[in-house]
Amino acid sequence: MAKQGSIEKNNRRRKLTKRAENKRRALKKIIISKTTPIEERIMATLKLAEMPRNSSATRIRNRCLLTGRPRGYHRKFGLSRIALRDLGSLGLIPGIIKSSW
Numbered sequence: 001m002a003k004q005g006s007i008e009k010n011n012r013r014r015k016l017t018k019r020a021e022n023k024r025r026a027l028k029k030i031i032i033s034k035t036t037p038i039e040e041r042i043m044a045t046l047k048l049a050e051m052p053r054n055s056s057a058t059r060i061r062n063r064c065l066l067t068g069r070p071r072g073y074h075r076k077f078g079l080s081r082i083a084l085r086d087l088g089s090l091g092l093i094p095g096i097i098k099s100s101w
Contacts, residue, residue, distance in 0.1 A: 002068030010061050013054045020055035024048065 030036055030044040053059060062073040064080035072081035077093065088096035 002063065002070065004068075006070075007063060007068040010063055013060050016052060016055045017057050017060060020051060021057075024051065024055065027051075 027044045027048045031041050031048065033041075061070050062075070063070050064073060064083050065078045066083045067080060069080040069082065073079075074081065074084055077084055079087070084093070084096070085098065087093050089098045091097070
């Protein structure tokens with residue numbers, strides 16, 4: 001089980017990212033656009049730099065829903081490889097069976 005603080009920190013990052021998503025997208029659109037004046041693009045860059053770092057989507061870490069484990073994460077199921085194998089062996093995930101040959 002992962003530290004509870006690490007899990008909560010990641011959840012706070014998700015909430016902050018969700019709130020700032022539209023503002024970040026608008027600023028990036030201004031920065032990328034070649035038709036906007038250079039002064040306006042610089043101001044947009046400064047405003048983007050002033051925003052909290054944790055509002056960026058790249059700061060979010062994928063974690064297992066059951067254990068909070070950050071490594072060996074499967075996107076399709078939202079579980080780590082260990083939790084996926086345990087639940088698959090028990091038959092709790094439809095379509096997943098433990099292979100044996």
